[in-house]
Every structure is written in structure tokens, then in C-alpha cells.
Amino acid sequence: MKAIGLYKYLPIDHPESLLDLEVDTPVATGHDLLVEVKAISVNPVDTKRRAPKDLVETTPKVLGWDAAGVVKAAGPNCVFFKPGDAVSYAGSVIRPGANCQFHLVDERIVGRKPATLSFAEAAALPLTTLTAWELMFERMGIGKAGAHAGKSVLILGGAGGVGSIAIQLAKKLARLKVTASASRPESIAWCKDLGADETVDHSQPLNVPEFDFVLCFSATDAYWNQFPKLVKPQGRIGTIVRTAKPVDLSILHDKSIAVCLEGMFTRSTFQTPDMAAQHALLEETAGLIEAGVLKSTLTANLGKIDAANLKRAHRMLEDGHVIGKLVLEGW
Numbered sequence: 371m372k373a374i375g376l377y378k379y380l381p382i383d384h385p386e387s388l389l390d391l392e393v394d395t396p397v398a399t400g401h402d403l404l405v406e407v408k409a410i411s412v413n414p415v416d417t418k419r420r421a422p423k424d425l426v427e428t429t430p431k432v433l434g435w436d437a438a439g440v441v442k443a444a445g446p447n448c449v450f451f452k453p454g455d456a457v458s459y460a461g462s463v464i465r466p467g468a469n470c471q472f473h474l475v476d477e478r479i480v481g482r483k484p485a486t487l488s489f490a491e492a493a494a495l496p497l498t499t500l501t502a503w504e505l506m507f508e509r510m511g512i513g514k515a516g517a518h519a520g521k522s523v524l525i526l527g528g529a530g531g532v533g534s535i536a537i538q539l540a541k542k543l544a545r546l547k548v549t550a551s552a553s554r555p556e557s558i559a560w561c562k563d564l565g566a567d568e569t570v571d572h573s574q575p576l577n578v579p580e581f582d583f584v585l586c587f588s589a590t591d592a593y594w595n596q597f598p599k600l601v602k603p604q605g606r607i608g609t610i611v612r613t614a615k616p617v618d619l620s621i622l623h624d625k626s627i628a629v630c631l632e633g634m635f636t637r638s639t640f641q642t643p644d645m646a647a648q649h650a651l652l653e654e655t656a657g658l659i660e661a662g663v664l665k666s667t668l669t670a671n672l673g674k675i676d677a678a679n680l681k682r683a684h685r686m687l688e689d690g691h692v693i694g695k696l697v698l699e700g701w
């Protein structure tokens with residue numbers, strides 16, 4: 371089968387940074403589905419995993435943690451899906467990624483493809499939806515049915531992949547007052563279109579009132595010292611971006627501010643007993659999309675799945691100003 375992979379970890383403009391390859395098609399066992407991949411999306415996790423380092427792989431490293439496709443085969447322990455079902459999922463970072471024609475994924479972290487979406491539109495959603503949903507509704511305890519309606523949230527990085535779905539969850543489900551950060555006319559317009567009540571420019575010093583909740587979808591280190599000013603007493607911060615160096619927790623103590631960390635791959639990496647919560651979550655959001663409550667965050671379909679188009683996506687993400695989600699479709 372075709373796959374896009376790498377042996378060496380190189381700058382994206384190097385001719386060998388991502389390669390068109392032929393590899394063996396895997397076989398589904400246990401809880402695994404073998405999925406014929408129709409469309410993929412690209413996330414910063416791909417560029418971070420590909421980032422230059424002194425390591426040479428003996429077998430190709432295949433990246434890619436967002437896919438939509440059709441189940442070709444199901445392992446003997448599968449109960450949720452069967453061959454022929456259309457699915458979408460993010461997968462597991464400790465297994466080979468989905469930048470290949472046929473991909474193995476544990477069905478407990480897979481959801482049905484929303485019936486109203488194309489494969490490309492569906493591929494845009496799983497990783498960012500799992501991240502935003504788990505952060506807001508599970509880690510931070512924000513009420514997903516309006517228990518905190520009217521409270522305020524600041525979303526740092528509103529127009530990016532995670533911000534684009536978080537704005538929708540905050541507005542449509544939690545019914546919060548949403549302030550999203552965006553620095554350019556296009557990203558400001560996109561945030562407002564998704565439902566943000568107002569925007570602030572993160573390229574300037576933030577001059578804003580205190581918020582009940584702050585979601586950090588950009589460099590946590592860069593915002594850390596501002597958090598005491600940005601969050602109300604007893605408020606909550608949620609971050610998905612790991613700090614590069616130690617931070618001083620004590621600056622949050624006077625206001626009793628809680629910090630919640632989200633790792634979208636925690637459940638699959640540690641095979642937690644509640645791992646199938648990601649299946650349930652993707653099924654629930656598929657229903658919300660089919661009902662017209664949430665919409666796909668796809669903004670650019672870069673064409674067929676090959677090394678050249680994947681490199682374009684990596685380059686755009688490394689620039690740091692992507693709006694919504696980038697998708698590749700077909701082989």
C-alpha cells in the first residue's frame with residue numbers, strides 16, 4: 371500500500387523530510403479495525419514529531435493522527451463497527467499514523483463518520499474535538515449543558531484547529547460568553563463566524579477584564595505570568611500546550627486558580643479503563659454535527675494524499691497562522 375513516511379527527521383524543505391513509500395498492508399487483530407483511509411487532516415503534533423533530531427529509523431515512521439475512511443476488516447474483539455462502516459478518528463500516538471492507504475486503529479477510540487459530512491470534512495474534526503471536549507467538559511468541569519451559562523471564557527488561539535471547535539462547544543453547548551484571541555482580519559472574521567462574541571488581538575499586550583475560564587491553545591510559557599491577571603478568583607485555566615521550562619505555580623495561589631492539563635493521547639497511550647469514552651465522545655459529536663449544532667472546521671483541502679501536499683500542510687502549520695483545519699483527500 372501507499373504511505374507517506376520518513377527515515378530521517380529533517381527540516382520540511384529537505385527533499386527527504388517526507389517520502390512517498392510502498393509498505394506492507396497490516397492485518398486487523400483484537401480490538402483493531404483496518405480502515406481504508408479516504409482523507410486525513412494535519413495537526414501540529416505531526417510537525418512536532420517530524421521536527422529535526424539525530425535519529426534514523428530502520429523502518430519508515432508514518433505520521434498522521436486524524437483520518438476518515440471505510441472499515442475494510444475488523445478484529446475478533448470488535449463490537450462497535452463492521453466492514454463497510456464509514457468512520458473518523460484521531461488514533462494513538464504510540465502506533466503508526468494514518469498517512470497510509472490502510473490503517474489499523476483500536477475501535478474504542480473511533481466514532482462513526484457524521485452522515486452529513488464528506489470524508490474530507492469529517493477528517494478535519496476528531497483530534498481537535500477530542501482535545502477541546504476533554505479539556506473543557508472533563509478536565510475543567512465546564513457544564514456542557516449550560517450549567518455555567520453566562521460565565522466568561524477567553525480562548526487564546528481562537529482561529530486555530532482546536533480553537534475553532536472550542537468556540538463552538540463554548541457557545542453552542544456550554545452557552546458561555548466567548549472572547550477569542552486572533553491577530554488578523556481573516557482569523558478575527560473566522561472566530562466571529564463560529565460564534566465568538568468578541569475577539570482580542572494576541573499580537574498586542576492583552577488589555578482585557580478577568581475571565582471565569584481561560585483556554586490556552588498557544589505557548590503556555592508565554593502566557594503564564596499573565597494568568598493571575600486574566601483569571602477571576604477561583605477561576606480555571608485549561609492548557610493543551612506543554613511548558614518548555616518550569617513555571618511558578620505559586621503566582622496562582624492567592625486567587626485559588628485551578629490549572630487543568632489535557633493530553634488527547636492520554637487514554638490511548640495508557641490504555642485507561644475508560645478508553646472507550648473517546649468512542650462515545652466522537653459518537654455524541656457526530657450526532658451534534660448531524661443535528662446542525664456543530665460544523666466542520668475544514669478550511670483548505672490541499673488535494674491528494676502524497677508527500678508533496680503533506681509538506682505544504684506541514685509548512686503552513688509551522689508558520690503558525692493556520693485558520694481552521696487543513697485536509698488531504700484521495701490517493
Ligand SMILES: NC(=O)c1ccc[n+]([C@@H]2O[C@H](COP(=O)([O-])OP(=O)(O)OC[C@H]3O[C@@H](n4cnc5c(N)ncnc54)[C@H](OP(=O)(O)O)[C@@H]3O)[C@@H](O)[C@H]2O)c1
Pocket residue numbers: 413414415418497498501526527528529530531532533551552553554557558572573587588589609610611632633634635687690691692693694
Ligand atoms: N495536548 C493535546 O492533546 C493537544 C491537542 C491538540 C493540539 N495541541 C497543541 O495545541 C496547540 C494548538 O493546536 P492547533 O491545532 O489549534 O494549532 P494551529 O491550528 O496551528 O493554531 C494556529 C492558530 O494559532 C494562532 N496563534 C498564533 N500565535 C498566537 C499567540 N501568540 N497566541 C494565541 N494564538 C496564536 C493563530 O492565530 P492568528 O493567525 O490570528 O495569529 C492561528 O489561528 C499546538 O501547540 C498543538 O501541538 C495539543
